Amino acid sequence: MNRAQPAPIALTCGEPAGIGPELAVKVWAALKDELNFFLIGDPAHLPAGAPVSLVASPDEVPGVIADGLPVLAHRFPAPATPGQADPANAQGVIDVIARAVDLATTGMAGAVCTLPIHKKALKDGAGFGFPGHTEYLAHLAGVERVVMMLASERLRVVPATIHIALRDVPDALTPALLRQTIEITRAGLVAQFGIADPRLAVAGLNPHAGEGGAMGDEELTWMIPLLDEMRREGVDLLGPLPADTMFHAAARARYDAAICAYHDQALIPIKTLDFDRGVNVTLGLPFIRTSPDHGTAFDIAGTGQANPSSTIEALKMAWRMAGATP
Ligand SMILES: NC(=O)C1=CN([C@@H]2O[C@H](COP(=O)(O)OP(=O)(O)OC[C@H]3O[C@@H](n4cnc5c(N)ncnc54)[C@H](O)[C@@H]3O)[C@@H](O)[C@H]2O)C=CC1
Numbered sequence: 001m002n003r004a005q006p007a008p009i010a011l012t013c014g015e016p017a018g019i020g021p022e023l024a025v026k027v028w029a030a031l032k033d034e035l036n037f038f039l040i041g042d043p044a045h046l047p048a049g050a051p052v053s054l055v056a057s058p059d060e061v062p063g064v065i066a067d068g069l070p071v072l073a074h075r076f077p078a079p080a081t082p083g084q085a086d087p088a089n090a091q092g093v094i095d096v097i098a099r100a101v102d103l104a105t106t107g108m109a110g111a112v113c114t115l116p117i118h119k120k121a122l123k124d125g126a127g128f129g130f131p132g133h134t135e136y137l138a139h140l141a142g143v144e145r146v147v148m149m150l151a152s153e154r155l156r157v158v159p160a161t162i163h164i165a166l167r168d169v170p171d172a173l174t175p176a177l178l179r180q181t182i183e184i185t186r187a188g189l190v191a192q193f194g195i196a197d198p199r200l201a202v203a204g205l206n207p208h209a210g211e212g213g214a215m216g217d218e219e220l221t222w223m224i225p226l227l228d229e230m231r232r233e234g235v236d237l238l239g240p241l242p243a244d245t246m247f248h249a250a251a252r253a254r255y256d257a258a259i260c261a262y263h264d265q266a267l268i269p270i271k272t273l274d275f276d277r278g279v280n281v282t283l284g285l286p287f288i289r290t291s292p293d294h295g296t297a298f299d300i301a302g303t304g305q306a307n308p309s310s311t312i313e314a315l316k317m318a319w320r321m322a323g324a325t326p
């Protein structure tokens, strides 16, 4: 590897009781000759016998990554028991994310890549007041609004509303929110994915995109007028499209990203197509953040079965976005 590259990526440990510790070691084995990254977490949470290179600062990473997983130690109060989150560790998980953001904003880390957190464990254990990383990272960065994108080679999707109850979606999905989501997505595709003139598709809220008002009227009353207005402003937009027919192969070829009304409308197609290789990327932050597309997988934690492919893709994407040259 050419070591004159971006600053190393900070990989946050996520929930120690999940598959994060196992993934950290597996991705080190896969990527140690390709890119620079370091884990922020407790070395005692890693699988027994894992090769570790303790570092005091990210700039030590290039010199030691060949020998073992570079770890910037963050000591936790309790050990990690696979499949059982310990409330005593919840605050540590949150603090590690904040530490990674500090390193990224000061340029010591080239990007942040997050291993999965268990949202309820953080809420119960430390009163975590955010639905997920996305909103917490926006808070830490002092940014009012960011966008969650899940991306793979075959599809990019954006849920305009994220972790809210389905019954709250129609009220939360406002013209202002959809406009902002489209604008941030478009800017992110240009700046972070290198797409000069992004083509966007917007899903309707209702079945068949409302079918002319026969199955809901949000498309008629405000979505069509908003998208028409944005097309006149020069945005390359399709929609509102019926969500059930916009994800087959020929339909996907017509756009660079699909903007969806709610979480499952966006995440079901990409996790069905590319669960192993999907990457979650936050657009609109002043630093790069990627993540695997899956969660803590308590059901297989500690068994050695965790597939590292999505985390490998997340680290590679962060490395490219940080400006790495091949
Ligand atoms: N970025 C993040 O921090 C994310 C966190 N989560 C959180 O994770 C927790 C568990 O969520 P679930 O809905 O159960 O989803 P999950 O992704 O953890 O697990 C769903 C299924 O996929 C399997 N699976 C997941 N990742 C795998 C991998 N790398 N290799 C092999 N099998 C894998 C699991 O064993 C399970 O059967 C929740 O608290 C959720 O909020 C979920 C998604 C992303």
Ligand SMILES: NCC(=O)COP(=O)(O)O
Residues within 6 Å of the ligand: 131, 132, 133, 134, 135, 267, 280, 291
């Ligand atoms: N369903 C996606 C997800 O939970 C990721 O959330 P975040 O922690 O990246 O905000």
